Amino acid sequence: MINTYLPQIKSGQSNQFFLMAGPCAIEGEDIALRIAEKIVTITNRLNIPYIFKGSYRKANRSRVDSFTGIGDEKALKILEKVGKEFGVPTVTDIHESHEAALAAAYVDVLQIPAFLCRQTELLVAAAETGKVINIKKGQFLSAESMKFAVDKVKESGNEKVFLTDRGNTFGYQDLVVDFRGIPTMRAFNVPTVMDCTHSLQQPNQTSGVTGGKPELIETIAKAAIAVGADGLFIETHPDPANAKSDGANMLHLDHLEGMLTKLVRLREAIL
Structure with missing residues (x-):
């Protein structure tokens, strides 16, 4: 399914940005389908290539009692259902090499979390599934250094790779x-994405719950489009305050259409 999108989103070859969006974590079937339906309606109207995003399991949590998921197979089956019901590709993140084949049986794109972007075994295992691989740039790395992550995937026989920026660590x-970093990573001839929500996180809070600045999501998105990003990554939820994961920096689903409409006009203006 993702192959129908690839010709449209190859770096520098599309007149429109693409969107990876959805909830931080898969919380249940009903809410995942509701979010997907709303975003599909919006992106179809605006002619934005769309990939549904949802983590089937959250491995990187500050506290041991934080929500991690509803069960791996249950969540992956929901992702599969979203893809089939709405005819869109799906993406989820993996954390260890043995997860690559498991997740690849259900989704179209495997995402490598930022903290794990240097893990060679994980990148190779993901590449060997033949799926599209989205690698998030580590908060601790320069854009230039992501060339080596791309090389690990391509040298494993997989040319289908994206890079996603999610900000740089600034203090604690x-x-x-x-x-x-956007034009720097685009120079590697791979689609380059801006993560507009995780880049606004405020990690390492004393409460053990990550904070965020969701009021700046549109600002980050506009700037990314202005400098030539091929795609945007946005976590969104109909009730961020009660989301089970990363609610502090998610975009309210009701605000997505208005923001994307502005971004489409901005994209048209800079071409």
């Missing part, structure tokens, strides 16, 4: 985005 409890 904040992130900043260096927008020079």
Whole structure:
């Protein structure tokens, strides 16, 4: 299914950005389908290539009592159902090499979390599934250094790779985005994405719950489009305050259409 999108989103070959969006974590079938239906309606109207995003399991949590998932197979089957019901590709993140084949049986794109982008065994295992691989740039790495992550995937026989920027560590409890990284990573001839929500996280809070600045999501998205990002990554939820994961930096689902409409106009203006 993702192959129908690839010709449209190859770096520098599309007149429109693509979107990876959905809830941080798969919380249940009903809410996943509801979110997907809303976003599909919006992206169809705006002619935005769309990939549904949802983590089947959250491995990187601050506290041991944080929500991690509803069960691996149950969540993966929901992702599969979303893809089939709405005819869109799906993406989920993996954390260990043995998860690659498991997740690849249900989704179209495997995502490598930022903290794990240097894990060679994980990148190779993901590449060997033949799926599209989305690698998030580590908060601790320069854009230039992501060339080596791309090389690991391509040298494993897989040319289908994206890169996603999600900001850089700034002190202990904040992130900043260096927008020079977008053209730098696009120069590797791979689609380059801006994660507009995780880049606004405020990690390592004393409460053990990550904070965020969702009021700046549109600002990050506009800047990313202005510097030529091929795609945007946005976590969204109909009730962020009660979301089971990362609610502090998710976009309210009701705000998505208005923001994307502005971004489409911005994209048209800079071409």
